[in-house]
Each structure stands twice: as structure tokens, then as C-alpha cells.
Amino acid sequence: GQQLNQSPQSMFIQEGEDVSMNCTSSSIFNTWLWYKQDPGEGPVLLIALYKAGELTSNGRLTAQFGITRKDSFLNISASIPSDVGIYFCAGRVSSNTGKLIFGQGTTLQVKP
Amino acid sequence: NAGVTQTPKFRVLKTGQSMTLLCAQDMNHEYMYWYRQDPGMGLRLIHYSVGEGTTAKGEVPDGYNVSRLKKQNFLLGLESAAPSQTSVYFCASRSGTGSKYEQYFGPGTRLTVT
Numbered sequence: 001g002q003q004l005n006q007s008p009q010s011m012f013i014q015e016g017e018d019v020s021m022n023c024t025s026s027s028i029f030n031t032w033l034w035y036k037q038d039p040g041e042g043p044v045l046l047i048a049l050y051k052a053g054e055l056t057s058n059g060r061l062t063a064q065f066g067i068t069r070k071d072s073f074l075n076i077s078a079s080i081p082s083d084v085g086i087y088f089c090a091g092r093v094s095s096n097t098g099k100l101i102f103g104q105g106t107t108l109q110v111k112p
Numbered sequence: 113n114a115g116v117t118q119t120p121k122f123r124v125l126k127t128g129q130s131m132t133l134l135c136a137q138d139m140n141h142e143y144m145y146w147y148r149q150d151p152g153m154g155l156r157l158i159h160y161s162v163g164e165g166t167t168a169k170g171e172v173p174d175g176y177n178v179s180r181l182k183k184q185n186f187l188l189g190l191e192s193a194a195p196s197q198t199s200v201y202f203c204a205s206r207s208g209t210g211s212k213y214e215q216y217f218g219p220g221t222r223l224t225v226t
Contacts, residue, residue: 004154006154009152033214035217040219040220041219041220042116042202042204042217042218042219042220043155043202043217044217045214045215045216048214088154088155096162097143097160097162097168098143098145098160098206098213098215099145099157099160099170100155100157100215102147102154102155102156103154104152104153104154105152105154
């Protein structure tokens, strides 16, 4: 079946540093999504990307839909302690059913 | 709006017991989904529904059944729980069709099967 490879698996950074993570797939997706999960909570949508090459920002977060449609990147600038959590990428399989395939997640820890 | 709610938040079952997890949404969403989350594996789709009265299998459906008798509710059943079903279960819902309607998640149910 389809799989997404998300890297890195975990990051431990100093407050103020920039963060980059990415997701790659062997299949083409028409939509890429990035979610964040706080401890003990459900995932929350951060950014949605709908077009190859698209670059979208949400505050300090910037995500890009790769031109090959097989990858996506998320950058967080000037990290702060509340950025701690698990970040998931997801690719949409079908617009009709809305089914998503999720990456394994990147766990981010920020040292004040 | 409460959004997506899940009941219960935590549950411990013995092997072989049955239980039902309830997901409710008050956003009048057509689509609903059940996922399980295991360490290092992301979220995997168990079953989903594209409307009241319809259900379909996802990526990992074995050992689970679902029902969508009312638009706002999506039930996930475990008929005979196994330790391999120890996981955190998330429900999500989505409005309408087309390319720009995204899934909103509930807070999760943590299930332990001993």
C-alpha cells in the first residue's frame, strides 16, 4: 500500500532555532497536509497545500508542496517552547472519500 | 460548537471483552473516520463513512466493526478485544466533497487490553 516516509523521527533543539522536516512518498498526491499533535490531544491542522510548487505560511510555519507531487516540507522559524509536539504529514488519497495517508510523525522537543 | 467529541477518554479491557467507542460531531459533517495511533506508526485508518448509513473499510479494519445510524455519530466496536488492539483511537470528521475540506480530529480514546 501507499506509504509516507517522514524525517527526521525526532528533533531536540534550542529555543530560537529553525526547524525543518520533510515527507516523501513513492506515490503522487494532489493534497499535502501538515498536522500538529500536542501531548494527550488529537491532531490539529496547521497547513494545507493543494497545488504542486505551492508555498504556504501560517505564522512562523511555512510548508511547500514539492514540484514532483511526491514530497512536502515544513519549516518552523524561531522555535518556542510551545512548538513541542508531534508533527505529522498526510497525503490525500482521494478527494471523493477524503482518505488520508499519514507519515510516522516527527517529535519535536524545544529546550528553553 | 463542541466539534468532535469521543467517549470514553480511557478504558481498560480484558482480552475477549467487547466495547463500543462513540464519536459525535456537531458540525453537520458528511464524512467520518476512525484511526488508531501506535508509537512510531502515525495514524492508520480503520473504517470510514461517507454519509449516514454507509461505512467502508480502511487500511486496518480486522477486529473492528462500525455503524453510522445517525449523521452525527460514528461508532467503533470491538467484539472480542485482543492485546494487539491496545492503542489510542481517534475519530475525525470532514465536511462535503471536493478538494478543500479537511479532517478535524477528536481528543482520542486511550484503550488498553490486558
